[in-house]
Amino acid sequence: MKLPEAYYQSDDVVGLAKDLIGKYLFTRFDGMVTGGYIVETEAYAGVIDKASHAFGGRNTPRTSTMYLNGGVAYVYLCYGIHEMLNIVTSVEGQPHAILIRAINPTLGLDVMQARRNMAVIKPNITMGPGSVAKALGISRKVNAISLKSDILWLEDKGLVISESDIIAAPRVGVDYAGDDALLPYRFYVKGNPYVSKPRKP
């Protein structure tokens, strides 16, 4: 059921980012399993991508996780407030990663609702990278954890999103990346209510 390690070791991050659409993502903390299927991702293509933390081969205590062998999680804090979950791909030394921007929750909705302090469940419970991490209970404590662990993993449940329902678009929040900000490295499911909206200008 879990995706095999080899799945993550493809060199084609962008292709993987698209393929991850429709795969299931689960976490287990304190015995509570929560998760759903991925409806939005963004690829960060290693050292040649200005939007990537590893651009130009930058390797620091934080980004060293991205250089690990594919199949681990890269979690970091952004804006001092939000944790973000990435899937590291490719082989050791190749800092490719995929940001999980949104999932369609299917399991443990009540737990996620409590984690988000929401009175009512609305689509924004797992809409946007910061929200996904919070709803799933993900924090920097699981940075660099293996995806074949029982804490955080992905599954292929045979859900197929039709090719025509997967849209490619420019990434969000990376204006500082110059030309690379325009690359169509963001993928999402057309019409899915959990897909985040691009930020305003």
Place this chain on the structure above:
DNA sequence: GTTATGATCTCCT
């Protein structure tokens, strides 16, 4: 040691 800033979200007007 100091300083600028971000792969964002939420609430307010």
Place this chain on the structure above:
DNA sequence: GGAGATCATAACG
């Protein structure tokens, strides 16, 4: 439509 929250990280002195 817009600002504030809030801090680890990275670059620099």
